[in-house]
Amino acid sequence: MSNAPDRFEAVVLPDGVKKIEFVVDEQYPTWAQFKIEREDHTLGNLLRMQLLRDDNVNFVGYRIPHPLEHHFILRVQSKKLEEGKLGPVESFIQAIEDLQSDFALLEERMKKQFEIHASMNVPYHRR
Amino acid sequence: MPNARLPDIKLERVTSSEMDFTLLNAETSIANALRRVMIAEVPTMAIDLVNMEVNTSPLFDEFVAHRLGLIPLSSHEVDQFNNTRDCDRCTDHCPYCSIEYVLDVSCDSEDFLDVMSKDLINVYEKERPECASVKPVDNSGESEAHARMNQASKSDGGQRPPEGIVITKLRRGQRIKCTCIAKKGTGKEHAKWSAASTVRFRTDPSIRFRLDKINDTLTKDEKIDLEKYSEGMLVYNLTADALEYEECFQERRFAISTDTIKKAGDLTGLHGVHPHEIMVYNDNPTVFNFKCETTGVLTAKELFFKAIEVLMNKLNSIQGYLDVELEELRDRNNNTYGMY
Numbered sequence: 001m002s003n004a005p006d007r008f009e010a011v012v013l014p015d016g017v018k019k020i021e022f023v024v025d026e027q028y029p030t031w032a033q034f035k036i037e038r039e040d041h042t043l044g045n046l047l048r049m050q051l052l053r054d055d056n057v058n059f060v061g062y063r064i065p066h067p068l069e070h071h072f073i074l075r076v077q078s079k080k081l082e083e084g085k086l087g088p089v090e091s092f093i094q095a096i097e098d099l100q101s102d103f104a105l106l107e108e109r110m111k112k113q114f115e116i117h118a119s120m121n122v123p124y125h126r127r
Numbered sequence: 128m129p130n131a132r133l134p135d136i137k138l139e140r141v142t143s144s145e146m147d148f149t150l151l152n153a154e155t156s157i158a159n160a161l162r163r164v165m166i167a168e169v170p171t172m173a174i175d176l177v178n179m180e181v182n183t184s185p186l187f188d189e190f191v192a193h194r195l196g197l198i199p200l201s202s203h204e205v206d207q208f209n210n211t212r213d214c215d216r217c218t219d220h221c222p223y224c225s226i227e228y229v230l231d232v233s234c235d236s237e238d239f240l241d242v243m244s245k246d247l248i249n250v251y252e253k254e255r256p257e258c259a260s261v262k263p264v265d266n267s268g269e270s271e272a273h274a275r276m277n278q279a280s281k282s283d284g285g286q287r288p289p290e291g292i293v294i295t296k297l298r299r300g301q302r303i304k305c306t307c308i309a310k311k312g313t314g315k316e317h318a319k320w321s322a323a324s325t326v327r328f329r330t331d332p333s334i335r336f337r338l339d340k341i342n343d344t345l346t347k348d349e350k351i352d353l354e355k356y357s358e359g360m361l362v363y364n365l366t367a368d369a370l371e372y373e374e375c376f377q378e379r380r381f382a383i384s385t386d387t388i389k390k391a392g393d394l395t396g397l398h399g400v401h402p403h404e405i406m407v408y409n410d411n412p413t414v415f416n417f418k419c420e421t422t423g424v425l426t427a428k429e430l431f432f433k434a435i436e437v438l439m440n441k442l443n444s445i446q447g448y449l450d451v452e453l454e455e456l457r458d459r460n461n462n463t464y465g466m467y
Contacts, residue, residue: 007316012212019448036445042163043441049156053130093449098131100442102157106134107435110148113138114428 010070013038022089030058030081032088034074040064044072050095051076057091132157146427150328150415158328158415165326165434167314171202171424172226172261174307174319181304184242184295194294195307196319198244199264199424200226207257211310222254226261226309230294233302242303244291250306261309264423265291322430325420330412332382336361336391340405342369344398356390357383 013019021035036043044062051060051074059077076088134153140146150158177192184191209216214224227250234240244263251258295303314321345353350370354363360383361370375381392402421430 008212010315011313018452020445020452022449022452039441039445040163042160042168042438043445045156046160049154050130053132089453093446094130096442096446096449098128100439100446101128101131102134103435103438103442105131106136106150107432107439109136110138110431110435113136113148114141117138117141 005068010040011038024089030078030088032076032078032092034076034092035071036074037071039072040070041072044074046099047074047092047095050099051091053098054091054094057088141427143426144423145420146418146431148417148431150417152413153415155330155412155415158330158417160438161434162326162328162417164437165419165430166321166323168437169322169425169430169433170205170311170313170437171320171322172200172205172208172309172311173317174198174200174228175310175312176308178306178308179304180306181302183301184297184303185301186295191295191303191305195230195305196317198247198292198294199422200261200309201264202261202322202424203426203429204257204260205311205425207255208311210312220308220310222251222258224311226251226258228307228309229305230307231302231304232297233304234297234299237299240297242294242297244294246294247307263291322421322425323419324422325418327419328415328417330416331409331414332376333409333412334383334388335407335409336383337405337407338370338372340400341391341395344395344400344405345370349394349397353387353391353394357387360384360387 017037019037021037023033023035025031041064044064048060048062051057056078057076058079060074062072062074064072074092076091078088078091081087132153134157135151137149137151138146139148150161174195177188177195179188179192182188182191186194209224211220211224214221216223220227228247229250230242230247232240232242232246245265247263249259249262253259297303312320314323341353342350347368350363350368354361354370357373360373360376360381362373363369364371376383388402388406391405395402395405419427419430421427425433
């Protein structure tokens with residue numbers, strides 16, 4: 001057990017490490033690579049699937065390079081950059097906003113469901 | 128929100144510790160993110176540090192410490208606590224980031240003595256009202272089974288179910304004395320902080336038959352033959368001369384077996400129908416049946432809403448950090464990449 005990494009390493013962002021780092025290749029401005037620290041498949045797959053819904057995205061993939069390193073790398077390629085078209089970073093920002101609206105909606109709808117359930121006089125919440 | 132999915136949700140059944148709900152119009156990624164967060168990323172309280180002073184019990188120190196860690200502590204007020212590692216009120220631990228318990232039990236009687244989770248005495252009880260609320264879950268939730276047991280024991284005067292969790296047993300002259308510090312954490316760090324005992328989801332069957340096509344193609348004998356091979360999935364309706372799905376399958380209690388698919392393919396193949404024509408494959412499910420069950424440290428309702436909150440916080444933090452990163456990039460490139 002002496003060389004086992006500390007358990008909190010999967011959760012705590014170390015000092016001086018950026019949460020998100022991204023690289024845009026100057027030669028290929030349609031490509032962007034995001035390295036997101038201390039996150040896993042939960043967010044990786046969520047972002048990948050959301051970006052795949054974007055019409056302006058050609059390719060998305062994410063990988064976790066090593067199980068003991070707690071980050072994932074997301075690679076996005078958008079379609080040809082034209083005037084007024086969105087680049088990969090804009091697509092990424094859009095994906096996050098879409099996910100935020102989805103989960104906010106879920107929360108709201110679940111609250112409503114609980115109200116309906118409570119009005120049906122079913123005892124559900126006993127501490 | 129051009130690419131939002133606009134998912135819907137339907138609550139089927141809920142008790143304090145269990146909940147069934149259906150996610151509609153969603154995708155596997157949403158369902159799985161929700162499941163993963165509910166299991167591993169909702170913070171709770173659990174004993175993390177044990178200072179053993181006296182231990183003459185039959186279990187060795189590490190064994191007892193492990194058992195103490197796994198005791199569920201009700202965490203309804205977990206949001207009122209800081210993480211011990213970034214608490215700004217103390218250098219070690221304090222009532223704002225931890226709970227201290229003392230366990231001191233010795234056995235004087237001739238009989239065995241059970242050391243129970245309710246023997247843990249909360250030292251911080253009077254310091255903050257939130258601290259008093261963090262106590263061992265003694266009857267694991269108000270589960271229906273437990274309520275039935277209580278009811279039964281009251282009516283026939285039988286033995287009440289034991290309250291709490293046995294930590295160890297003591298014989299005459301044995302003693303256990305230790306201080307325990309409970310901290311806030313998530314299931315990602317250690318499973319003892321996981322509030323969920325079960326969170327699972329199930330989709331609609333990914334493979335379905337086109338029964339109308341099968342009914343048109345097969346003869347009566349073949350239909351009866353296929354019914355036998357379907358392991359109870361299909362029923363032959365004599366009056367309508369048609370195969371129908373059995374109730375269990377309709378309720379998604381099981382899926383189509385490979386044998387049934389093969390048999391159906393063989394039989395329709397005799398009539399020159401390609402297997403593709405009698406089957407529908409749904410590789411992008413949108414309906415998810417969830418079942419979740421907590422250990423009793425949070426109610427199922429709390430678990431769900433806290434999971435959503437954790438997910439939102441994740442997305443918000445990514446958004447925030449990205450803004451900073453973009454700002455830096457813009458400065459560095461002197462606005463060359465105005466695009467980004």
